[in-house]
Amino acid sequence: MSHHPEAFSPDATDLASLVACPSCDALYRMPRIAAGEDAVCQRCHRVIAAPRHRAGMQIISLAAASLVLLAATLFFPFLKISAAGVHNATSVLDVVLAFTSDELAILVLFTTACILAIPALRMGLLLYVLVPLVFDHPPSARARPAFLLSERLKPWSMAEIFALGCAVALIKVRDLAEVEFGPAFWMFAGLVFLVLQVQRNLCSRSVWDALEAATPDAPPTAATQEHLT
Amino acid sequence: MMADTPIPTTKEAGLLGCRYCTRVWPSGTKTCGCCGSKLVSRDLQSLQKVWAWWLVALICYVPANLYPMLRTSTLGSVSQDTIVGGAITLAEHGSYFVAGVILLASVVIPILKFLAIAYLAISVARPSTAREGTRHMLFELVEYIGRWSMIDVFVVAILSSLVHLGNFASVEPGPASLTFALTVVFTMISAQSFDSRLIWDQQEFEKDTDRAH
Ligand SMILES: [Zn+2]
Ligand SMILES: [Zn+2]
Numbered sequence: 001m002s003h004h005p006e007a008f009s010p011d012a013t014d015l016a017s018l019v020a021c022p023s024c025d026a027l028y029r030m031p032r033i034a035a036g037e038d039a040v041c042q043r044c045h046r047v048i049a050a051p052r053h054r055a056g057m058q059i060i061s062l063a064a065a066s067l068v069l070l071a072a073t074l075f076f077p078f079l080k081i082s083a084a085g086v087h088n089a090t091s092v093l094d095v096v097l098a099f100t101s102d103e104l105a106i107l108v109l110f111t112t113a114c115i116l117a118i119p120a121l122r123m124g125l126l127l128y129v130l131v132p133l134v135f136d137h138p139p140s141a142r143a144r145p146a147f148l149l150s151e152r153l154k155p156w157s158m159a160e161i162f163a164l165g166c167a168v169a170l171i172k173v174r175d176l177a178e179v180e181f182g183p184a185f186w187m188f189a190g191l192v193f194l195v196l197q198v199q200r201n202l203c204s205r206s207v208w209d210a211l212e213a214a215t216p217d218a219p220p221t222a223a224t225q226e227h228l229t
Numbered sequence: 230m231m232a233d234t235p236i237p238t239t240k241e242a243g244l245l246g247c248r249y250c251t252r253v254w255p256s257g258t259k260t261c262g263c264c265g266s267k268l269v270s271r272d273l274q275s276l277q278k279v280w281a282w283w284l285v286a287l288i289c290y291v292p293a294n295l296y297p298m299l300r301t302s303t304l305g306s307v308s309q310d311t312i313v314g315g316a317i318t319l320a321e322h323g324s325y326f327v328a329g330v331i332l333l334a335s336v337v338i339p340i341l342k343f344l345a346i347a348y349l350a351i352s353v354a355r356p357s358t359a360r361e362g363t364r365h366m367l368f369e370l371v372e373y374i375g376r377w378s379m380i381d382v383f384v385v386a387i388l389s390s391l392v393h394l395g396n397f398a399s400v401e402p403g404p405a406s407l408t409f410a411l412t413v414v415f416t417m418i419s420a421q422s423f424d425s426r427l428i429w430d431q432q433e434f435e436k437d438t439d440r441a442h
């Protein structure tokens with residue numbers, strides 16, 4: 001079920017109750033939406049908020065599981081090839097090191113980043129931000145820049161593209177040699193599924209709300225400091 | 230389908246919206262108090278950035294098509310395949326579907342992406358008759374699909390690490406793998422630099438001229 005946020009009336013002064021569509025700048029009063037519902041921009045149809053029931057706990061378990069899978073993926077054979085009695089097995093580490101040969105070394109860095117480092121960093125950052133929030137602890141130090149970084153890295157996390165690349169590579173060498181998937185391929189496929197599930201459950205507006213609620217923004221004024229002392 | 234009353238924008242209300250956390254701030258605020266991003270009502274330099282990255286990407290796309298992506302040696306004979314050549318080889322071996330995927334990801338999508346970004350950047354710089362909703366959908370499509378062009382670079386990486394079968398067969402990456410990867414990266418940055426809110430400003434411009442009449 002999706003709601004359209006109520007159009008903003010200019011006499012309102014409470015900015016905290018407003019929301020601006022990041023894609024088209026339409027201004028709305030933030031609607032009250034229940035978990036499982038979406039707030040969608042009327043004008044450009046961008047999803048502005050999509051809170052999910054118990055999302056925090058789910059994201060934490062999915063992100064933790066994906067980090068374990070990612071670490072395991074590195075050490076098991078990914079693809080195995082054999083032809084004319086010669087065999088070769090390759091791991092994800094071998095794949096990213098394929099470019100080391102000459103001036104293509106920069107591609108090693110880039111491939112490693114897109115298929116391993118950035119997915120791992122994003123999952124780590126989400127754990128760092130969400131664990132204290134979900135377990136009612138004070139937020140981690142610099143939790144807001146950490147979450148902002150995780151949001152900005154999203155398009156550069158390319159695990160799912162790499163998985164499709166494997167399928168294409170398999171078909172390309174089919175005529176040349178026998179190729180089979182190793183255990184790490186199935187782990188990597190599981191990883192792709194987990195990362196997509198994290199994305200489905202993650203509503204960034206809800207995380208920002210929770211971060212703001214946990215750390216009141218305004219530095220204590222003179223009046224509140226009197227109460228503290 | 231659309232609401233009868235026009236939806237006001239943050240800019241019209243004299244406020245600033247954050248593009249990362251959707252918070253609203255009084256105009257003149259420099260950084261978002263929630264997420265710490267820099268606040269700009271409209272990124273006026275965004276078009277210059279879009280065109281700069283677009284041009285660099287286009288320059289990289291030329292060698293990406295001229296030089297080989299892959300160098301395959303089988304039993305002493307060496308063959309070099311460019312992007313299009315590789316797809317043709319696949320089709321000759323009967324893998325029409327995969328040949329189609331490669332042509333789509335490495336040729337059709339990049340070219341359409343160049344055209345789409347150029348069209349969007351031109352359309353916001355002058356009065357445009359195209360509907361805002363349609364142009365916005367085009368922009369979201371470009372942002373969503375652009376990353377998938379990376380698939381050919383990953384295929385080269387996988388093949389080069391996998392196919393090491395002594396004298397029988399081996400595969401090495403060619404120079405085009407680097408320039409093609411750069412093309413994809415630069416078009417992604419070009420699309421990300423585009424401030425999609427500019428598309429919708431013309432609607433307001435039209436509303437203003439309507440009022441004036
Ligand atoms: Zn919108
Ligand atoms: Zn913000």
